[in-house]
Amino acid sequence: MRVNDLDTPALVIDLDRTEANIQRLQAYCDQHGLGLRPHIKTHKIPALAHQQLRAGAVGIACQKLGEVEVMLNAGIADILIPYNLVGQAKLERLARLARQGRLTVSVDHEVVARDMSRVLAAEGARVGALIEIASTIERAGVVDVAEVVRLAQLIDDLPALDWRGILMYPTNADNISLLDRAYRALRDAGLPPPVVSGGGSPFMLRQAEVPWLTEVRVGTYIFEDMTGVKGGYFSLDHCAATLLCTVVSAPTAERVILDGGSKTLTTEGGAPHGHIVEYPDAIIYKLNEEHAYTDVSRCPVKPTIGERVHVIPNHVCVAVNLHNVAYGVRGDEIVAVWPVAARGLVQ
Ligand SMILES: Cc1ncc(COP(=O)(O)O)c(C=O)c1O
Structure with a gap:
């Protein structure tokens, strides 16, 4: 089967580029003695997670327990969940899953840690715990070094949590002083973090500059x-x-309509809503659910009805999450058809 045989809209993955991206960062991490732990929120496909592990990844990260379930069922055991898990239902589910693999979670507050340990201990389960430290994006995470040390001491004491270290997102090499100070304070308090987990793709090739990172x-x-x-x-x-x-549709000389709207591309990032590979001068300036309004006035040659184009999305993780199937291609040939097995699993 060839790309031309696919109905549209369709999610198409260039496998040569994918493999080169995996290898490039793995080589960087190997060179600097860093473990690479891919976050599967981007692809949500077990076969690609296995490919990352075969290339040398130390484990994976999942944001949701539903994603963890899919990856455990696919035979992947070492999973980090860098997200506060809150509420009885989630914690009972975590306890069940913790018996199937080596799970590590992050926590950023005493309440989160205590509740987790209580539910896990009642179920006879345990997990590793990292403390999330606040970063420049001011999202979750402990903002105070003394509090980091108090929370680490608590984790070390709680019956169902194992002290594993610290985590930050993203670790922008230009601004990680809190991570550095937290590490030093924990070391001085007798709890040196075995794991220091950082990341964020924009900063990936500068991670070797982040002190203490593992x-x-x-x-x-x-x-x-x-x-x-x-x-x-x-x-x-x-x-x-x-x-x-x-x-x-091509209603005017300046405007064509593509069959991929917000349900295909998402509206994340605003206009232009992605980049048309075959027509770099075209601008997708507006999306409805199933229509992409495209200004082709600057294109020397205009696309015509029936023509097919490849759109690189603004935010690939949320775009992938919209699709049931991904087609892996080499050149023109479709060599893999994967269910996007962990898509839509918001719990
Ligand atoms: C906690 C956490 N870790 C890692 C990542 C991966 O980030 P990126 O897709 O920039 O590599 C994210 C992305 O949202 C995240 O929230």
Whole structure:
């Protein structure tokens, strides 16, 4: 089967580029003695997670327990969940899953740690625990070094949690002083973090500059996307995931409509809503659910009805999450058809 035989819109993965992206970062991490722990939130496909592990990854990260379930069932045991798990239902589920693999979670507050340990202990389960430290994005994470030390001492004492270390997202090499100070304070308190987990694809090739780092956690690096290209972090030539779309209407000389709208590309990142590989001068300026409004006025040759184009999305992780199936291609040939097994698993 060839790409031309696919109905559209369709998620198409260039396997040569994907493998090159995996190898490039693995080589960097190997060179610097860092463990690479890919975050599967980007691809959500067990076969690609296995490929990352075969290349040398030390384990994977999942954001949701549903994703953990899929990956455990696919035979992947070492999984980090860098997210506070809150609520009885989630914690009971975590306890069940913790018996099937080597799970590590992150926590950023005493309440989260105590509740987790209580539910896990009642179920006879245990997990490793990292403390999330606040970063420049001011999302979750402990903001105070003394509090990090108190929480580490608590984790060390709690019956169902094993002290594993610290985590930050992203570790932007220009601003990780809190991570550095937290590490030193923990070491002085007799709890040196065995694991220091950082990451973020935009900063991936500077992770060796982050002091104490042991693991690099990255997701988008496997496909790259237009957000990273526009930010100057990624290259168009490395972008491996595209949405194959058909020109379904050409109402004027300036405007064509593609059959991939917000349900194919997402509206993340705003206009332009991705980059059309075959028509770099075209601009997708607006999306409805199933329509991409495309300005072709600057294109020397205009796309015509029935023509098919590849769109690199703005944010590849959320675009992949919209698709049931991914087609792995080499050149023109479809060599893999994968269910996006962990898509839509928001719990
Ligand atoms: C906690 C955490 N770790 C790692 C990642 C991976 O980031 P990136 O896709 O930039 O590599 C994310 C992305 O959202 C994240 O939230």
